[in-house]
Amino acid sequence: MRQRRSRAVYPGSFDPITNGHLDIIERGLKVFDEVIIAILSNPEKRPLFSVDERVAIIRETYRRNPRVKVDTFSGLLVDYAVKVKATVIVRGLRAISDFEFEFQMALMNRRLNPRIETVFMMPAESYSYISSRMVKEVFELGAPIDALVPKAALKRLREKKAHR
Numbered sequence: 001m002r003q004r005r006s007r008a009v010y011p012g013s014f015d016p017i018t019n020g021h022l023d024i025i026e027r028g029l030k031v032f033d034e035v036i037i038a039i040l041s042n043p044e045k046r047p048l049f050s051v052d053e054r055v056a057i058i059r060e061t062y063r064r065n066p067r068v069k070v071d072t073f074s075g076l077l078v079d080y081a082v083k084v085k086a087t088v089i090v091r092g093l094r095a096i097s098d099f100e101f102e103f104q105m106a107l108m109n110r111r112l113n114p115r116i117e118t119v120f121m122m123p124a125e126s127y128s129y130i131s132s133r134m135v136k137e138v139f140e141l142g143a144p145i146d147a148l149v150p151k152a153a154l155k156r157l158r159e160k161k162a163h164r
């Protein structure tokens with residue numbers, strides 16, 4: 001019997017991608033055949049990295065894994081999911097503090113399109129305190145972040161710092 005491949009979308013800003021994101025993606029790959037990392041292009045958020053830079057970092061990180069794709073989107077996430085034929089949205093839950101916002105978003109997305117299911121994954125405890133914002137902040141202040149982000153992100157962060 002031929003089974004249809006399952007495809008999940010993992011949306012976020014990934015400015016830049018961290019080892020916490022990688023942990024969620026790895027867990028997603030245990031359950032779904034393909035994970036599309038979908039970068040929301042939201043100019044209002046004043047990102048450190050352009051969308052193209054964020055795509056490049058993720059491409060480099062997953063260049064050896066054909067089951068992970070990277071893409072960008074704007075507009076409604078559920079519309080994007082339909083467009084790329086994904087049936088699931090993956091999100092990560094670090095702590096109770098993530099819960100309220102994620103819960104609202106999941107229910108809103110369900111209302112917008114009941115055929116798309118949101119799945120939450122919990123990271124390893126050692127990643128549960130990592131966010132892109134925190135990584136950028138401590139790096140700016142001179143802390144080592146080698147264990148917090150993939151190599152490609154570290155390289156770009158160093159370049160950004162050097163060019164300022």
Ligand SMILES: Nc1ncnc2c1ncn2[C@@H]1O[C@H](COP(=O)(O)OP(=O)(O)OP(=O)(O)O)[C@@H](O)[C@H]1O
Binds near residue numbers: 091092128129
């Ligand atoms: N360390 C982590 N462990 C588990 N889930 C995470 C982790 N970091 C981010 N996520 C989840 O990944 C998704 C995308 O998050 P997002 O791109 O906003 O990352 P972020 O690290 O929270 O960035 P920012 O600090 O800019 O808000 C969200 O579901 C978020 O909860």
Ligand SMILES: [Mg+2]
Binds near residue numbers: 131
């Ligand atoms: Mg966040």
